Amino acid sequence: MKIDLIIAYVQRYEFGHERDFVPPITGIHLAAITPVEHEVRVFHQQIDKIEMDTDADVIAISFFSGFAIAAYNLAIEFRRRGKILIAGGPHVTYCQAEALTYFNAIVTGEAENVxxxxxxxxxxxxxxxxxxxxPCDMTSLPTPRYDLLPNRFFIKKVLQATRGCPFSCSFCTVPSLNPGFRLRPIEDVIRDASYDKFKYWWQRKIVWFWDDNLTIKRPYIRQLLKEMIPLKKWWLTQASMDIAKDPELLDLMKASGCIGVFLGIESFGVESLADANKRQNKIANYKTAVKEIRKRGIAVMAGFIAGFDHDDEQSIINMADQLMEIGIDVPFLSIMTPFRGTPIYTKLNQEGRILHDRNWNFYNGYNVAFKPQKISEHQLLQAHRALWKKSFSPLYSFKRILRGVFTLRWGAFLLSFFMNSFYGYKRMRKNYPIDMSKRKDLNKLVEPSVRTFGKNAIDYVKTYS
Ligand code: B12
Ligand code: SF4
Structure with missing residues (x-):
């Protein structure tokens, strides 16, 4: 059979977001686990034009909640063309009934076994x-089909060594989506990290681990990093802040070529961290933790969330200075989003605070889909935009780049330079995250059979949990 795998996307910035540094691993991984007798192509809606008049027999679509409307619109169009439609991914897992109204079949959770x-x-x-x-046992996963990625992706070597995370942050679906903590054999990871059939040197050089929390099992990560040293790669990952208290691990990270670590810092408020159930983060240690990592020349990327119950406009905007103060190289700034399957969703739903008239486009990380506690929805959106604008102002972006010149290793500096320039340039062109309430064009469903997505999804969550 001919199968087109599509990773759906709805633009998140005013002028579109047709460029991306790094691809998702989902499509090229699904392609790799597809039996060889089938012919597979992978499309990323974020950067590719989707071929609607394809001769594929099967259209398989993956999507996050924020991109569900795009996925449903594609499904409607492909159904008109008589295709067999399959869906999977985090949104489908928690909103099965809704997804089944558009697709012939769905896969929930991890797909390897089905x-x-x-x-x-x-x-x-x-x-x-x-x-x-x-949950897949991860013991014999193939190399992702990097050959199916267009060169428009600056970095191509994305891979996973582990799945799952032992923490249970209130806004995160990982604990239920990828339960337990599972590891791939180190030789498989090294094989994928060594893959070098790429056109450009940086595509061969850079390895981006798309793990939930790579450094959890210390003996494993130590062994993996020791074996990465001879490969002479530059690599990046997500990790918890506790790595900063493990100098031996940090030294190994440096020796094996780590150039960037993404930390979920989330907030500078004690109560907010408690709301987030982020017990691994201690505000008093932020600065030292960042310093310890940066001391090895590794860039610190960090995620921050606006919209906890104790947040007000000022505390949100203040984060722009606070993140500079603790030495973050690249910030990622989101709005709290009540994804189905998370404790925060259960709480807000019980309190009647989910905004059911807001569709899935409001779940893209940059919009408001619930009633905040201390401020209005509008104030939360405005405060987030003010935070975003200040953080990526030419001055702050330049300061972060400059700080890297003297402190970061070469690869980490390039990372900081590219990412801060990328967001700084968006800021300069006023290419802000979209306010979905103003974009009727994006919110349109080709065939609006399901109007209030949120309500359908709740029905489903009741049966799922
Ligand atoms: C890596 C990652 C990223 C990367 C790459 C993004 C990408 N598009 O892949 C980055 C850092 C860029 C990112 C950004 C964001 N992310 Co993210 N990310 C992840 C993470 C940690 C791992 C995903 C992954 O690659 N897993 C490995 C692959 C192989 O597994 P998979 O994608 O889950 O696919 C498996 C199954 O789901 C299934 N499957 C999936 N699709 C399909 C389709 C078909 C047809 C079939 C049959 C099966 C199938 O089969 C696969 C194999 O088992 C997950 C957490 C998690 N554990 O899922 C969050 C996660 C997916 N991210 C999430 C979110 C919200 C975001 C952002 C919106 C955050 C923000 N505020 O901006 C942005 C969106 C950016 C974008 N352009 O897409 C949420 C999604 C929740 C939801 N319900 O939508 C997750 C689940 C984390 C969470 N908070 O709970 N993310
Ligand atoms: S540490 Fe990260 S991956 Fe783990 S539960 Fe919290 S947000 Fe999710």
Whole structure:
């Protein structure tokens, strides 16, 4: 069969977001676990034009909640063209009933154990509606199909060594989406990290781990990093702040070529961290933790969330200075989003604070989909935009780049330079994150059979949990 795998996307910035540094691993991983007798292509809606008049037999779409409307619109168009439609990914896992109104079949959770069966079922004309994936044991995963990625992706070597995370932050679906903590054999990870059939040197050189929390199992990560040293790569990952208290690990990270670590710092408020159930973060240690990592020349990227119950406009805007003060190289600034399947969603829903008239486009990380505690929805949006504008102002972006000149290793400096320039340039062109309430064009559903997505999703969550 011919299969087109599509990673759906709705633009998140005013002038579109047709460029991206790094691809998702989802499409090229699904392509790799597809039995060889099938012909697969992968499209990323963020940068690719989707071929609507394709001769593919099966259209398989992956999407986050924030991109569900795009996925449903694609599904409607492909259904008109008589294609078999399959969906999977985090949104589908928690909103099955809704996804089933658009797709012939869905895969919930992890797909490795059910994807080949599903394809066989299509061939034998016995496709089921729901394929419930189970956590994959990660023991013999193939190399992602990097060959299917267009060169427009600056970095191409994305991979996973582990899945899952032992923490349970209130806004995160990882604990239920990828339960437990599982590891790939080190030799498999090294094989993928060594893949070098790329056109440009930096695509061969840079390895981006798309793990939930790579450094959790210390003996494993130490061994992996020791084996990465001879590869002479530059690599990046997500990790928890506790790594800063492990100098031996930090030294190994440096020796194995780490250039960037993403930390979920989230907030500078004690109560907000408690709301987030982020017990691993201690505000008093932020500065020292960042310093310890940067001392090795590694850039610190960090995520911050606006919209905790104790946040007000000023505390949100203040984060622009606070993150500079603790030495962050590249900030990622989001608005609290009540994703289905998270404790924060359960709480807000019980309190009647989910804004059901706001569709999934409001779940893209840059919009407000719930009633904040201390301020209005509008004030939260405005405060986030003020934070975003201040953080990526030419002055702050330049300061972060400049700070890296003397302190970061070469690869880490390039990372800081590119990312701060990328966001700083957006800021200069006034290419701000979109306010979805003003974009009727993006909110339009080709065939609006399901109007209030939120309500349908709640029905589903009741049956899922
Ligand atoms: C890596 C990652 C990123 C990367 C890459 C983004 C990307 N598009 O892939 C970066 C850092 C850029 C990122 C950004 C964002 N992310 Co993110 N990210 C992750 C993370 C940590 C791992 C995802 C991953 O690659 N897993 C490995 C691959 C192989 O697994 P997978 O994608 O889950 O696919 C498996 C199954 O889901 C299934 N499957 C998936 N799709 C399909 C489709 C079909 C047809 C089938 C059959 C099966 C199937 O099969 C796969 C194999 O088992 C997850 C957490 C998690 N554990 O899922 C969050 C996560 C996906 N991110 C999330 C969010 C919210 C975002 C942002 C919106 C955050 C923000 N505020 O900006 C942005 C969106 C940016 C964008 N342009 O897409 C949420 C999504 C929640 C939701 N319900 O939508 C997650 C779940 C984290 C959370 N908060 O709970 N993210
Ligand atoms: S530490 Fe990160 S991956 Fe783990 S539960 Fe918290 S937000 Fe999710």
């Amino acid at each position: 994807w080949p069966t599903l394809l066989q079922d299509i061939e034998h004309g016995r496709l089921q509606r729901v394929y419930a994936g189970t």
